[in-house]
Amino acid sequence: MRFVIIRTLRAFLTIWGVITLTFIATRIAGNPIDNFAPEGLSNEEYNYLMEYFGLNESYFVQYVSYFKGIIEGNFGFSYFSFQPVTEVFFSKLPNTLALFGYAFLVSLIIGIPLGIYAAIYRNSILTTFIMALAFTGYAIPNYILAIFAILLFSFTLHLLPTVGLETPYHYIMPVGCLAMSMLAGKIRYSRSAMLDVLNEDYIRTARSKGLSERIVIFKHAFRNASMPIVSILGLQIAGFIAAVVLVEAVFAIDGIGNLIVKAAIFSNYPILQYGVMLWGSIVVLATLLVDLTYALLDPRIRVN
Amino acid sequence: MFSILNNSELVKKFKKSDLIIKGGLFLLFFLILVAIFAPILAPYDPNSTSLLARLRPPLGFEKFKVGFLLGTDELGRDMLSRLIYGLRFTLFIALVGSLISMTIGTLIGVISGYVGGIIDNIFMMLVDIQIAFPGTLMALLLISVFGSSITILIFVVGISGWENYARVVRGQVIQIKNEPYVSAAQVAGAKPRRIILLHMLPNIASPIIVLYTFGISNIILLESSLSFLGLGIQPPTATLGSMTGLGRDFLSSYPHICVLPAIVILLIALVFLLLGDWLRDSLDVRLQRK
Numbered sequence: 001m002r003f004v005i006i007r008t009l010r011a012f013l014t015i016w017g018v019i020t021l022t023f024i025a026t027r028i029a030g031n032p033i034d035n036f037a038p039e040g041l042s043n044e045e046y047n048y049l050m051e052y053f054g055l056n057e058s059y060f061v062q063y064v065s066y067f068k069g070i071i072e073g074n075f076g077f078s079y080f081s082f083q084p085v086t087e088v089f090f091s092k093l094p095n096t097l098a099l100f101g102y103a104f105l106v107s108l109i110i111g112i113p114l115g116i117y118a119a120i121y122r123n124s125i126l127t128t129f130i131m132a133l134a135f136t137g138y139a140i141p142n143y144i145l146a147i148f149a150i151l152l153f154s155f156t157l158h159l160l161p162t163v164g165l166e167t168p169y170h171y172i173m174p175v176g177c178l179a180m181s182m183l184a185g186k187i188r189y190s191r192s193a194m195l196d197v198l199n200e201d202y203i204r205t206a207r208s209k210g211l212s213e214r215i216v217i218f219k220h221a222f223r224n225a226s227m228p229i230v231s232i233l234g235l236q237i238a239g240f241i242a243a244v245v246l247v248e249a250v251f252a253i254d255g256i257g258n259l260i261v262k263a264a265i266f267s268n269y270p271i272l273q274y275g276v277m278l279w280g281s282i283v284v285l286a287t288l289l290v291d292l293t294y295a296l297l298d299p300r301i302r303v304n
Numbered sequence: 305m306f307s308i309l310n311n312s313e314l315v316k317k318f319k320k321s322d323l324i325i326k327g328g329l330f331l332l333f334f335l336i337l338v339a340i341f342a343p344i345l346a347p348y349d350p351n352s353t354s355l356l357a358r359l360r361p362p363l364g365f366e367k368f369k370v371g372f373l374l375g376t377d378e379l380g381r382d383m384l385s386r387l388i389y390g391l392r393f394t395l396f397i398a399l400v401g402s403l404i405s406m407t408i409g410t411l412i413g414v415i416s417g418y419v420g421g422i423i424d425n426i427f428m429m430l431v432d433i434q435i436a437f438p439g440t441l442m443a444l445l446l447i448s449v450f451g452s453s454i455t456i457l458i459f460v461v462g463i464s465g466w467e468n469y470a471r472v473v474r475g476q477v478i479q480i481k482n483e484p485y486v487s488a489a490q491v492a493g494a495k496p497r498r499i500i501l502l503h504m505l506p507n508i509a510s511p512i513i514v515l516y517t518f519g520i521s522n523i524i525l526l527e528s529s530l531s532f533l534g535l536g537i538q539p540p541t542a543t544l545g546s547m548t549g550l551g552r553d554f555l556s557s558y559p560h561i562c563v564l565p566a567i568v569i570l571l572i573a574l575v576f577l578l579l580g581d582w583l584r585d586s587l588d589v590r591l592q593r594k
Contacts, residue, residue: 010432017433025449139574141525143532144566147552151563155556242440246529250552261533264444272445280436287435 011288018280026269076270085274096255103178111186119194137184143246146177163252193225317586328578339392346385354380386542402519404462409469417477439464476508510587517580
């Protein structure tokens with residue numbers, strides 16, 4: 001119990017740290033209004049904007065009210081559209097979620113069986129091919145992959161559209177590029193998790209009992225390997241904001257990634273702050289969940 | 305600390321390594337030489353435009369113009385020269401940025417592991433925060449706040465990735481803190497600074513060097529993706545990422561403008577990855593995977 005409390009407290013302290021650092025970062029360079037206000041803004045309008053976004057208060061007051069807002073579920077307003085940032089985010093979320101969800105699913109369905117295969121048949125030719133695929137997915141940045149894909153499938157073969165997400169065909173390339181970079185990790189992790197398990201004594205015992213290889217692999221080995229695989233998947237989800245940002249940029253998809261990049265270009269801090277906070281919280285909570293599940297299953301961790 | 309670099313064991317292992325590694329390391333050496341001697345090698349000024357020789361394809365294609373081996377871009381700038389200078393720029397940022405994150409991370413890791421207690425807790429808290437703060441998002445935020453210049457870009461890529469060094473170095477320091485040679489130095493009255501610099505760092509140099517190599521590869525990708533998004537160094541300065549990003553508009557009719565820098569990014573990130581992989585295996589370093 002003590003472990004759970006300390007671990008949870010630490011997680012919330014981390015989220016607080018992320019929020020505070022973003023706040024400091026966005027205030028350190030001076031008044032955000034100066035960055036985007038058009039030339040020839042009258043004093044009156046300027047003051048109105050300052051007041052509207054609460055920027056005329058001292059930093060401390062701003063910080064406190066920002067925190068109050070977060071607790072109440074008010075995350076501030078976009079400097080441009082004056083909409084609440086949550087509204088802006090949720091309007092873009094479906095595209096990103098669809099893209100990400102499909103890519104995750106595709107990489108899961110392809111990656112894990114390939115990883116398991118590579119662990120079982122360590123010296124087959126197909127395994128060499130699978131590991132080469134994993135290395136390629138890991139080494140080629142997905143925006144470069146996307147460019148090559150567009151060049152091949154759109155401009156040379158004229159098979160697929162290049163921008164947007166209107167029809168199912170539009171999904172093929174962005175989902176494929178995103179899946180490719182996720183695939184690498186899945187193949188490597190499921191392979192190494194399976195390899196670890198296959199060396200255990202109980203696998204030898206199961207084999208010596210005369211069980212069929214299929215039962216040994218799927219009932220004994222895979223069940224035991226699935227725990228580390230699942231935990232890695234949880235952490236992997238958290239790490240993919242960069243990939244999403246780039247894929248959305250290449251295929252001009254109107255999602256969270258493009259929203260954040262535009263916010264960065266136009267200094268729309270409330271959007272950026274919310275994005276960073278959201279993503280940071282997802283990472284922290286995913287890690288927390290993994291840690292707690294492990295502690296639940298493995299008493300040794302609780303003691304240390 | 306550098307004894308590890310002219311280690312004869314490493315040379316022996318290199319001679320035994322397979323063709324991919326050998327080829328990769330030679331390519332790396334070649335690319336670094338090209339970057340160093342860019343002013344001598346580049347046939348033209350990378351920013352000089354020529355309206356009469358716009359959008360020429362590389363050698364072997366129709367409308368190739370003699371003198372522009374890899375063709376020209378939309379303003380008639382020589383692609384080869386821009387690639388050479390872009391490579392120089394990218395490598396410079398990656399090497400310096402990696403150096404910054406290595407210094408910060410190693411310092412924090414050593415202090416955290418050696419001193420322990422509340423300082424350790426605070427530093428590990430910072431590591432947790434940094435992990436929760438994906439490099440790309442942090443870079444976008446900082447560039448948005450401070451604007452994009454070379455200094456900011458180096459700083460931004462430099463502070464991403466320090467947490468890897470901090471974690472690994474801290475773990476190593478804790479591991480060797482109770483080794484006899486460290487205790488002996490302490491008993492002999494050596495100051496912590498001397499113990500850390502002379503006794504501990506040389507013994508944990510291998511993982512740091514391996515992380516540094518991987519760090520370079522990561523920073524190349526981070527920098528080029530930022531430039532690709534238009535948030536890196538502003539035009540007309542040639543960087544591989546911005547060349548790829550701006551060249552995207554010409555992908556359908558003049559793909560070489562976009563594809564050539566993309567290939568160079570790919571190659572350079574790949575050879576550092578290969579080097580890191582090889583060093584990790586040869587120096588027998590075990591790193592926690594992220």
